[in-house]
Amino acid sequence: MKFKYLPNVATLELDQSKCNGCGMCLVVCPQEVFSFNEKVSSITDRDACLECGACARNCPQGAIRVRAGVGCAYAVLMDKFNLKGSCCNDSCGCSLEDIADR
């Protein structure tokens, strides 16, 4: 079963003119957001994107942009109130600086 989260929020962008068709984004995406269309990658399920940033980091052409971050309410909350330290009582292990940039 494929879980769906809120529609029309993902910040994912693909510049197809830069794509060389290496297919790395299709490999690394855990949500099957991309598919091949005429040997060029295209975004076919943007709403499934969880903004993990794997595609952008592994695109050798720099054709993909996404505001990568952790979709964790607790971390967002801590960040909002400027509380530093670890979140998620260690079950997730992420820390707050990832929210802003990683």
Add this chain to the structure above:
Amino acid sequence: MSRSQKELPMASSDNAAECCPGAVAGEDSYLALEENWLSGQIETAAGPVWRVDTTLNRKDQIDAVKMRLGIGRMSFAVPPGLYAVGNPDDASSVIVSANYKLSFDSLRRELSGLNLWILVLDTGGINVWCAAGKGTFGTAEVVRMVEASNLSEVVSHRTLILPQLAAPGVAAHEVRSQAGFKVIYGPVRAADIPGFLKAGLKAGPEMRRTSFTLAERLVLAPVELVGVVRPLIGVAVILLLLNLIASYFGDGRFLLTSVLGNTVSASLPFVLAVVVGTVLVPALLPYIPGRPLAWKGWLLGVLLAFAYMTVIVPGITLLETAAYYLVLPAITAFLGMNFTGSTTYTSLSGVVKEMGVALPLIIISAGLGLIGLGTAYFV
């Protein structure tokens, strides 16, 4: 938060005196004393390498339970370094792993009968997905450990197999240019590794998708539950004080048993709300209508409030009824929203949007409800 990790020293390296915490410095067998999941060493061109068991022993299993309960979580890290599985040679595959003990255990137990190498990175004792997000399972750490372990002397090929979920932190093309090793992303789940190796390092689409099964959702519940024990105790203490005050102003007699009894029964709906929010919401996640997790939690909270007041305490006052309808769904909505951190599919943008709407409503609802409940003690 990352505990300082010393690298697993190769017997040939000059830092053998620096070893894992609690180990006997300078002794070659120090690791075997500490780590009961090792079974001997094998010789390589870069010195001896420890071999790992592919079966989990009793201590591994007890440790896993403790980790799932959130007890002593940070003390479960594997010393970074190169390990052997079976009897690998210079042509055997190299699998790269995080040094979170649970991740490492779930990897090695899938590898029985195989001959290969495991390169354990220093991810601060954190799992692959979270470490990749944080960047500790990143390009720099992969490059550093390839060099620190003298991997290019141990194997003749130049290929690393990384878990696919490391991809948010690792740029495959940069590892190739910096360390000379080609990165192949393996399957999401360790259980698929034997099939992936057999297929010639090919992962089918089903190996590349994350799943979020009932078992995967529920295994997170104990840690979530343990996390809310402290606020729950706080609630119980406040209720105890309220009952004491109410008892004093009520009939002026302190009947300890009735005060305690009232406190327990007044705490019950809060305990139920916590169980609904941390266990029932994850369990029923795909079946609760609507997308936002706060909304899913809120819906179950309304059902809980209804069930509580029709089955457990029928005939309470209108004020208390209204108060419970405001408080209980606010708690379950908050806990549902919190579950976004445990899911495999929620995006930062989505969470920010959801919170912008849900959080003010939760605060207002909980605040009004608590005022109502407090008032109900004195009218």
